Amino acid sequence: xxxxxxxxxDLARSLDFYRRAVGLDVLDEGGGxxxxxxxxxxxxxxxxxxxxxxxxxxxxxxxxxxxLPERRALASWLAHAARERxxxxxxxxxxxxxxxxxxxxxxxxxxIYADRPREQWEGRVWERMTTMPLDVDSLLGELGEQxxxxxxxxxxxxxxxxxxxxxxADVPAAIAFYRDLLGLxxxxxxxxxxxxxxxxxxxxxxxxxxxxxRGAPPPEPGSAALRRATIVLPDxxxxxxxxxxxxxxxxxxxxxxxxxxxxxxxxxxxx
Numbered sequence: 338x339x340x341x342x343x344x345x346x347d348l349a350r351s352l353d354f355y356r357r358a359v360g361l362d363v364l365d366e367g368g369g370x371x372x373x374x375x376x377x378x379x380x381x382x383x384x385x386x387x388x389x390x391x392x393x394x395x396x397x398x399x400x401x402x403x404x405l406p407e408r409r410a411l412a413s414w415l416a417h418a419a420r421e422r423x424x425x426x427x428x429x430x431x432x433x434x435x436x437x438x439x440x441x442x443x444x445x446x447x448x449i450y451a452d453r454p455r456e457q458w459e460g461r462v463w464e465r466m467t468t469m470p471l472d473v474d475s476l477l478g479e480l481g482e483q484x485x486x487x488x489x490x491x492x493x494x495x496x497x498x499x500x501x502x503x504x505x506a507d508v509p510a511a512i513a514f515y516r517d518l519l520g521l522x523x524x525x526x527x528x529x530x531x532x533x534x535x536x537x538x539x540x541x542x543x544x545x546x547x548x549x550x551r552g553a554p555p556p557e558p559g560s561a562a563l564r565r566a567t568i569v570l571p572d573x574x575x576x577x578x579x580x581x582x583x584x585x586x587x588x589x590x591x592x593x594x595x596x597x598x599x600x601x602x603x604x605x606x607x608x
Contacts, residue, residue, distance in 0.1 A: 338498040338542050339567030339606050340372075340379045341401045345443050348385035354442055355381065358423045359403075359449070360414065360492040375403075376494030384564060391444040396504045396548050396599040398563035400438065400446030403492065404499025410492075411435060411451040412479040417489035428471035433458040433540040435471055445563075450499065452540075462524040462540045466533065500535075501566045502544035505599040508532050511545040514597045518583060519568070542568075548599075565594065565602040576605050 345351040352371055355361045361373040361381065369385040380403065392398075405411050415437060418425060426446075427438035436450035458465045477484035505511040508529050515521045521534040524541055533541035570576040580586050580593040587594040593605045 338501055339569045339604070340374075340382055341398075341498060341501060341566050342382045342384065342564040343398070343443075343445055344386050344389050344562055344564055345383050345441075345445075346385070346387060346389040347442070348383060350442050351383055355383075358418070358421065358439075359447065360417070360489065362491055375492040375496035378494070378497070380496070380498050389443065389562075392562040393444055395562075396506050397601065398445060399502040399504045399544065399546055400448045401501050401566070402436075402448035402450055402499045404497045405449065405451045406493060406495035408435070408451045408476070409479045410496075411437070411449065412476045412484065413487050413489045414449055414492070415473070415476060416480060416484050416487045420485055428473060430469040430471045431540075432465045432467050432469070433462060435476060437471070446502070448499075448502070452499075458540060459538055462533070463526075466525045466540060498567075500542050500544060502546065503563075503566075503597070503599065503601045504548035505545045505597070505601070506548060507598060508545055508547050510598040515543055515545070519579065563601060565604050567604045567606050569606050569608055571608060573607050576607050580605055 348369060348371060352363060355373050356363065361375060363371055364374050364379055365372040371383045372379050373381045373383070405414070418437070423439060425437060425439050429436045429438070432453070434450045434452045436448050439447050441447060480487040508531065512523060512532050515534045516523050521536055521543060523532060524535050525533045530547045532545045535542040570579060576592065583595050585595065591604060591606070594602055595605065596602050
């Protein structure tokens with residue numbers, strides 16, 4: 338997965354949050370737009386709309402997930418969050434990964450996580466992936482006897498957009514789109530409530546949670562919402578082949594854009 342683009346209501350407030358609380362660097366800013374990342378890698382792009390309101394209760398973004406390169410980096414971030422009193426919404430052990438959840442000022446969901454060694458779960462994601470309470474003591478134990486004194490400056494270089502989790506109107510329709518049209522593998526499914534799909538045997542690059550019970554339409558234009566996520570193809574030939582097999586492709590200056598059945602927009606990009 339590549340950069341996620343979001344609409345926010347107050348760009349200065351969001352930049353302060355993402356720098357101070359999350360630990361991202363501002364790579365570029367101007368004209369009501371800002372690019373953020375870790376090292377030189379762009380991970381997030383924010384667009385300001387002062388009239389935007391949170392798109393809670395609608396299909397769209399559930400959370401984007403920043404994958405840290407090692408467990409110790411996740412421990413350092415958690416110690417930082419504790420010192421700075423960053424409000425959290427959850428701390429979970431998914432067996433394949435350890436994850437910490439929070440919301441930004443516009444209530445966009447964020448996951449910060451680290452994977453467990455791939456050899457522990459590869460080929461067995463369906464049976465291994467779960468949700469349990471995170472063992473905070475074990476995680477902070479990575480930092481020694483005084484974990485809350487461990488230094489934290491920024492999210493480390495090597496942090497990537499590990500996955501994007503969507504709220505969708507219909508999980509089977511999402512599976513038909515992401516698996517049968519885009520070509521991702523279905524790694525795990527919870528009936529009609531959730532599905533997890535990926536490329537290359539990863540536990541998931543895309544998550545889809547059912548949101549039809551909320552009874553609300555997709556976000557209105559201008560809401561504080563997901564503008565688009567990015568799916569990165571290995572080369573232009575692969576991108577063009579995929580775009581050629583899809584309907585309703587929008588050609589943009591940055592590449593072809595498609596929408597899933599719930600209206601979540603995806604840029605098809607290359608490495």
